[in-house]
Amino acid sequence: MNFTSTEENYIKQIYHLQQEKERVNTNSLAAEMKTRPASVTDMLKKLKNKKLLQYERYRGFKLTEPGKKIALGIVRKHRLWEFFLANKLGFEWDKVHVIAEELEHVSSDELISRLDLFLGNPSFDPHGDPIPDRNGKIPQVKQLNLLSLPLSQQATVSSVTNQTGEMLDMLKHYGIGLGTVLRIIKRFDFDGSLEIRVAKQPPCIITEQVAKNVFVHYAKNTT
């Protein structure tokens, strides 16, 4: 079956809200979609008719299994395009979302499977969110050394190996701790040092010796 861009946007947004709350309600979806509750109700009926939604009036709603499959397909497209925009076209990580919102609705399946291959079957988008595979399976978090983190790929600090006081003191000075979200802005091959950016703080430089001891993972929410 085929869906309009609007239907796809609703499905995707319901999926995202479901991640936080088992059952979704009309008002919160309306807020996310920047539309009115009455409009949401209209769409809910349509999606229910198409068997994508479990929905009884006044009772909240959630995606059916087929609905979830479709949501994951859209999320997959969105994140693959984000990866393309950041890693191939050189967009800043915070500019890719808006453009991917349009690209995700291009309908060719072969386009997506070829794009996936072209990008090297990436598992995480530039925001650190996992990219579902063609079957809708979401990759688990994967730890890697800060030195191996691709440029401008956001990641979360998950462990620090050298636990000496000097090291922790230094990291604390930079605002880096477990759970800190950061990304690499520039890699200096001369001495292996990294210019990194923690949250919205000004960028700072850390040496290769420090980076060597910091491990990160891509996904955002889990520590």
Next chain:
Amino acid sequence: MNFTSTEENYIKQIYHLQQEKERVNTNSLAAEMKTRPASVTDMLKKLKNKKLLQYERYRGFKLTEPGKKIALGIVRKHRLWEFFLANKLGFEWDKVHVIAEELEHVSSDELISRLDLFLGNPSFDPHGDPIPDRNGKIPQVKQLNLLSLPLSQQATVSSVTNQTGEMLDMLKHYGIGLGTVLRIIKRFDFDGSLEIRVAKQPPCIITEQVAKNVFVHYAKNTT
């Protein structure tokens, strides 16, 4: 100003029809758009209101200068995406058009200028049609040797240097002459021979010695 996908499709199609006939008429546009003449009339009024069209009822119509600028922008996007699909994702040249029809409506200007750069500012799409630059200027035809023709890039035979009888006889046997449209299917590095395809004929092999004498250009219509 901003346009819907539908408006953009009309504008683009009017532009293409104008290439053949100075002034376009309702029925032929309806045929191209696979819609009814009545629907075309409605859209013509809308485009006239937006100053993109010179149009008086029953009198035919053509794009204004601003309208033409917009058409060229859409054509540019379409052909850049076609180039991307064929040369980066490995699509066959005859599969790219349908997908580019969707991609061309993605609205970000920065996306297009970065894509253009990423692709190396190409001048011709995989069908041999010229890609307008950011100012709407259309590149002139460019001759090149058949040996330098990129794989699966369609081109038109524009001249043959060695005009001996044997050569012309051979080319005639293969169905190759001035104005013949062809493309390279495979390049054999072992002996430099080429597997080429002329129109819809079965593929054939020509030697490096022959190819060396054949010059082609990308654009389709001009000899």
Next chain:
DNA sequence: AATTAAATTTAGACAAATCTAAAAATAAAT
């Protein structure tokens, strides 16, 4: 338990893009 507040749905209207069927203008043919 009755009242007030909040969330949700219905009813009816609107804009965009399409359609059919009928009317009007232009072009072609006798």
Next chain:
DNA sequence: ATTTATTTTTAGATTTGTCTAAATTTAATT
């Protein structure tokens, strides 16, 4: 120069997604 045929436009209806305003259901409070 009429008539006939073709092209184009109008008029009115339909679909999709949206809206406002009013009605209904559920939740919260006294």
